[in-house]
Amino acid sequence: MRTALPAPQQPSGMPFAKYRPFQDTVITDLPDRTWPTKRLTTAPRWLSTDLRDGNQSLIEPMGPEAKRAIFDLLVRIGFKEIEVGFPAASQTDFDFVRSLVDDGAIPEDVTISVLTQSREDLIDRTLDACVGIPRATVHLYNALSPLFREVVFRMGKDDIRELAVDGTRMVMARAEKVLTEDTIFGYEYSPEIFVDTERDYTLEVCEAVMGAWEPNEDREIILNLPATVERATPNVYADQIEWVSRHLSHREHVCLSLHNHNDRGSGVAAAELGLLAGGQRVEGCLFGHGERTGNVDLVTLALNLFSQGIDPMLDLSDIDEVRRVVERSTQMDVPPRTPYSGDLVYTSFSGSHQDAIKKGFAARAKAVEARRAEGLEDDAAETAVPWSMPYLPIDPHDVGRSYEAVVRVNSQSGKGGVAYLLKNRHNLDLPRRLQIEFSRIIQRHADTYGGEIDATLLWRIFADEYLPIDAVIHRDGLEGLAAWGRFELKGATLTSTQDEDAILTVTLTDEGDERLLTASGNGPVGAFTTALEQTGVSIRILDYAEHALSEGRDATAASYVECEVGGQVLWGVGLDPSITTASFKAIISAVNRALR
Numbered sequence: 001m002r003t004a005l006p007a008p009q010q011p012s013g014m015p016f017a018k019y020r021p022f023q024d025t026v027i028t029d030l031p032d033r034t035w036p037t038k039r040l041t042t043a044p045r046w047l048s049t050d051l052r053d054g055n056q057s058l059i060e061p062m063g064p065e066a067k068r069a070i071f072d073l074l075v076r077i078g079f080k081e082i083e084v085g086f087p088a089a090s091q092t093d094f095d096f097v098r099s100l101v102d103d104g105a106i107p108e109d110v111t112i113s114v115l116t117q118s119r120e121d122l123i124d125r126t127l128d129a130c131v132g133i134p135r136a137t138v139h140l141y142n143a144l145s146p147l148f149r150e151v152v153f154r155m156g157k158d159d160i161r162e163l164a165v166d167g168t169r170m171v172m173a174r175a176e177k178v179l180t181e182d183t184i185f186g187y188e189y190s191p192e193i194f195v196d197t198e199r200d201y202t203l204e205v206c207e208a209v210m211g212a213w214e215p216n217e218d219r220e221i222i223l224n225l226p227a228t229v230e231r232a233t234p235n236v237y238a239d240q241i242e243w244v245s246r247h248l249s250h251r252e253h254v255c256l257s258l259h260n261h262n263d264r265g266s267g268v269a270a271a272e273l274g275l276l277a278g279g280q281r282v283e284g285c286l287f288g289h290g291e292r293t294g295n296v297d298l299v300t301l302a303l304n305l306f307s308q309g310i311d312p313m314l315d316l317s318d319i320d321e322v323r324r325v326v327e328r329s330t331q332m333d334v335p336p337r338t339p340y341s342g343d344l345v346y347t348s349f350s351g352s353h354q355d356a357i358k359k360g361f362a363a364r365a366k367a368v369e370a371r372r373a374e375g376l377e378d379d380a381a382e383t384a385v386p387w388s389m390p391y392l393p394i395d396p397h398d399v400g401r402s403y404e405a406v407v408r409v410n411s412q413s414g415k416g417g418v419a420y421l422l423k424n425r426h427n428l429d430l431p432r433r434l435q436i437e438f439s440r441i442i443q444r445h446a447d448t449y450g451g452e453i454d455a456t457l458l459w460r461i462f463a464d465e466y467l468p469i470d471a472v473i474h475r476d477g478l479e480g481l482a483a484w485g486r487f488e489l490k491g492a493t494l495t496s497t498q499d500e501d502a503i504l505t506v507t508l509t510d511e512g513d514e515r516l517l518t519a520s521g522n523g524p525v526g527a528f529t530t531a532l533e534q535t536g537v538s539i540r541i542l543d544y545a546e547h548a549l550s551e552g553r554d555a556t557a558a559s560y561v562e563c564e565v566g567g568q569v570l571w572g573v574g575l576d577p578s579i580t581t582a583s584f585k586a587i588i589s590a591v592n593r594a595l596r
């Protein structure tokens with residue numbers, strides 16, 4: 001044997017020289033940044049743009065029914081700001097906004113937001129869509145970055161600034177004309193491509209827009225700073241937000257809003273750092289729908305806060321219902337690894353994780369029980385014990401998931417997971433060495449057949465190995481198993497008087513032939529092993545454990561016996577309403593296994 005360093009990575013051959021680091025295109029440094037030492041203590045204002053940014057990115061944009069299902073869901077969850085579309089884009093978009101008004105579907109406390117470019121005809125149409133909405137915000141955007149100035153608009157900085165100011169004025173004029181006192185009207189401006197724009201210039205345009213809107217204490221302006229395409233690490237976005245937040249005039253009348261996309265996969269992190277840096281509101285979509293890699297995932301952001309003991313101000317306690325509505329409406333699946341909502345995110349397959357989770361649940365149950373013993377009600381006792389569980393950042397129950405899928409078994413699993421499933425599904429509390437023995441059997445099965453061993457299959461394998469007698473294999477879930485084993489216990493009668501050995505009469509079948517055996521011993525188990533020795537089998541009991549499977553008069557007992565049978569050490573298991581009979585069955589189980 002010798003040691004050496006790993007071989008070095010090799011050049012990829014990919015055309016990386018075509019790209020430029022973000023530091024070369026915009027100045028972002030902020031040496032006296034304060035956000036790294038801040039912490040989040042409350043949820044921000046949320047705006048869902050599922051029906052706008054989310055919808056504009058779908059292969060097939062949502063029809064009115066799908067949109068309505070999402071809208072109603074957003075209201076139910078607790079969103080107070082919902083961007084419902086781009087009404088000037090199409091008749092369908094316009095009609096959807098009107099249908100919300102006509103149906104009276106907009107609660108008084110929910111603000112409807114609609115997006116428009118800075119073009120008069122589009123602005124007029126957008127405002128017309130808002131007539132009769134109790135609270136409406138018009139959201140106007142135009143891109144500011146050098147690339148867009150040169151390539152898309154082919155305009156200079158001053159003209160682009162005036163595009164924003166003119167648009168703001170046009171919105172105000174049209175609102176004045178078509179909206180009545182019944183509408184509480186608000187305004188949002190987005191310097192699109194904010195992250196690639198010179199910060200001084202962003203500030204200049206935002207100030208010019210504010211000059212037109214004239215915010216005051218009853219007239220806030222939402223300035224929304226989008227990472228339209230995420231191009232830098234999240235700390236850079238935070239520096240950009242903090243810089244703007246510090247330099248804006250009328251800061252107290254500005255709601256500084258974040259709008260992150262996820263092109264580098266760090267949309268959530270960027271939004272969180274942006275909040276530390278002064279952001280007060282976040283725009284995004286449920287499950288990260290939206291252009292390209294999506295808008296920031298509001299479910300993840302909200303539940304990240306929840307996991308820190310902060311009220312997310314959105315009710316996600318039935319995450320699967322939220323997911324179902326979104327999947328149905330968007331025709332897009334939520335992948336199984338999606339934080340908090342994916343199918344597999346509360347599931348462990350691997351042995352060491354399962355072992356830790358099993359111990360974690362046992363420790364928690366004990367701690368909760370202790371709080372109950374102090375007099376707390378069930379729910380209060382659960383809440384009084386802080387969630388601290390290996391590998392599970394939040395309690396699956398809190399989002400409507402059960403513990404069922406927390407542990408699943410395959411070739412990567414160990415004894416902890418196997419024992420967890422038997423305990424949870426069948427109340428069997430296997431002794432440690434039996435756990436080890438049975439998990440080897442499971443491992444062999446997984447290696448031979450591959451795939452997952454679900455709880456039903458696990459139970460069948462367990463029953464076939466340890467309990468293969470007729471009475472057991474006719475139970476639910478065990479149909480089709482064949483009985484096997486040299487011995488089957490048919491009955492046993494024990495007579496004992498004080499100070500004398502117990503006398504046991506045992507009826508059993510040996511290879512199908514009925515036999516009657518009698519023996520004495522200083523206890524039932526001793527007498528039983530002596531009786532069995534009359535069949536030519538030598539048995540030594542090494543360990544023994546038992547517990548009730550259920551409570552009450554009809555309770556079944558589980559008995560586990562570790563035996564040495566003819567030089568082999570192995571376990572047997574017995575289930576029976578009588579604890580004594582359960583232990584006899586466990587010995588038979590071990591003997592049958594040894595002779596198999």
Ligand SMILES: CC(=O)SCCNC(=O)CCNC(=O)[C@H](O)C(C)(C)COP(=O)(O)OP(=O)(O)OC[C@H]1O[C@@H](n2cnc3c(N)ncnc32)[C@H](O)[C@@H]1OP(=O)(O)O
Pocket residue numbers: 053056086088089090116117118119122141142143152153192228291
């Ligand atoms: C980052 C975002 O998510 S922004 C939102 C994007 N969403 C959408 O675009 C969905 C809805 N859009 C649409 O239905 C259409 O694009 C419409 C109805 C808005 C406009 O359609 P059209 O009039 O055909 O124009 P088109 O879509 O080609 O837009 C490009 C024109 O708008 C101009 N433009 C782009 N953004 C803006 C803006 N914010 N303000 C003013 N003009 C703009 C472009 O410079 C271009 O002008 P040009 O034709 O003089 O070169």
Ligand SMILES: CC(C)C(=O)C(=O)O
Pocket residue numbers: 053115141190192193224226227228229259261
């Ligand atoms: C319209 C704006 C806010 C946008 O969606 C973006 O820049 O991503």
Ligand SMILES: [Mg+2]
Pocket residue numbers: 053226228259261291295
């Ligand atoms: Mg966007």
